[in-house]
Amino acid sequence: MVKKKKILKAESTPEFKITIDSMPEESKIFVDKSLEIAHYIFQLMEQKGLKQRDLAAKMGKTEAELSKILAGMHNLTLRSVAKLEAALGATIICTPKKINVAFPSDVKTQVLEGVKAKIEHATHSPLTYEAKVVRMFSKGKSPINSEAI
Amino acid sequence: MIVQLVKIPELAFEKVHYYTVLFEGRPYSEFRDFLIRMSQEDKDKVELAEINRYIQQIGIEYGAHKEHFKEEDAAERLPPPYHQFIETGDPDDYGLRLYCIRLTPSIVILLNGNRKTALKVHNCKNCYTHFDRARKISRKITEAITDGFIEIDNEEKEIIIDGDFEMTI
Numbered sequence: 275m276v277k278k279k280k281i282l283k284a285e286s287t288p289e290f291k292i293t294i295d296s297m298p299e300e301s302k303i304f305v306d307k308s309l310e311i312a313h314y315i316f317q318l319m320e321q322k323g324l325k326q327r328d329l330a331a332k333m334g335k336t337e338a339e340l341s342k343i344l345a346g347m348h349n350l351t352l353r354s355v356a357k358l359e360a361a362l363g364a365t366i367i368c369t370p371k372k373i374n375v376a377f378p379s380d381v382k383t384q385v386l387e388g389v390k391a392k393i394e395h396a397t398h399s400p401l402t403y404e405a406k407v408v409r410m411f412s413k414g415k416s417p418i419n420s421e422a423i
Numbered sequence: 424m425i426v427q428l429v430k431i432p433e434l435a436f437e438k439v440h441y442y443t444v445l446f447e448g449r450p451y452s453e454f455r456d457f458l459i460r461m462s463q464e465d466k467d468k469v470e471l472a473e474i475n476r477y478i479q480q481i482g483i484e485y486g487a488h489k490e491h492f493k494e495e496d497a498a499e500r501l502p503p504p505y506h507q508f509i510e511t512g513d514p515d516d517y518g519l520r521l522y523c524i525r526l527t528p529s530i531v532i533l534l535n536g537n538r539k540t541a542l543k544v545h546n547c548k549n550c551y552t553h554f555d556r557a558r559k560i561s562r563k564i565t566e567a568i569t570d571g572f573i574e575i576d577n578e579e580k581e582i583i584i585d586g587d588f589e590m591t592i
Contacts, residue, residue, distance in 0.1 A: 278586035280586045282427075282430050282442075283427060285443070286432060287434070288433075289455070290433060292462075293462065293471050298469070301469055301476070306476070308506060309480050309491070316488070
């Protein structure tokens with residue numbers, strides 16, 4: 275048990291924010307998507323009680339091969355994504371069309387509202403192409419091949 | 424060498440509070456030294472920014488779960504094990520490494536690093552010192568927790584240190 279608490283020094287790191295603010299948008303998206311996909315895969319594995327070796331067996335791969343996929347040593351091909359989705363019984367990469375079909379309407383509305391808010395925040399305009407797509411989804415219409423946009 | 428734990432106020436996020444260390448006699452903390460050194464060359468800048476973005480997003484959105492950190496002996500490193508390093512064409516370039524200590528999913532100590540130039544860290548003249556210090560500090564902190572000189576407050580994401588405790592490596 276700590277008897278007398280030491281006050282820790284603090285140091286500012288202004289360089290941290292500068293590097294992020296000046297990084298290419300592509301790099302930000304790359305990091306954000308890497309985190310999002312990895313987090314989701316590990317979350318699914320945990321929910322389903324799967325260890326890496328179990329998932330490898332379900333995908334017909336060795337644990338070493340799966341480890342390389344998860345370790346970013348191989349680019350995640352669409353075929354690998356398909357094998358992962360089949361083994362996990364869940365969708366990892368989702369297109370707007372898929373959101374329209376695969377999710378119950380309450381979940382879909384929540385997702386779309388979140389996307390809509392982000393687009394509006396980013397563009398300060400609710401009338402962009404993306405916002406119109408979101409609005410059509412939220413009304414239960416598919417914008418694919420639609421001339422209304 | 425006396426080592427002091429240091430808070431990084433801008434990196435106290437909702438899910439993770441980040442700390443660093445200051446070696447006695449040095450002008451900057453280890454993480455600040457890493458930021459300054461890796462900001463000098465264009466080659467390093469983009470990778471540094473990507474590591475920083477991981478730190479930020481893990482802090483804000485995900486928490487410091489083990490899958491986001493690569494274990495390296497008694498310490499860890501960033502970028503995460505699933506990060507896809509864009510090869511530069513140089514077979515001896517393995518990208519930047521930032522060594523750190525993931526104490527809990529809400530407390531991480533960011534240390535120092537460099538560009539890794541050999542497959543095994545033991546053979547990398549750039550990284551070995553940083554890696555070696557990271558694992559030594561990690562062991563010292565584990566010992567101090569066991570001996571009651573350091574406590575972890577996960578709710579406040581705070582490292583509590585006894586006033587009489589001095590860490591040396």
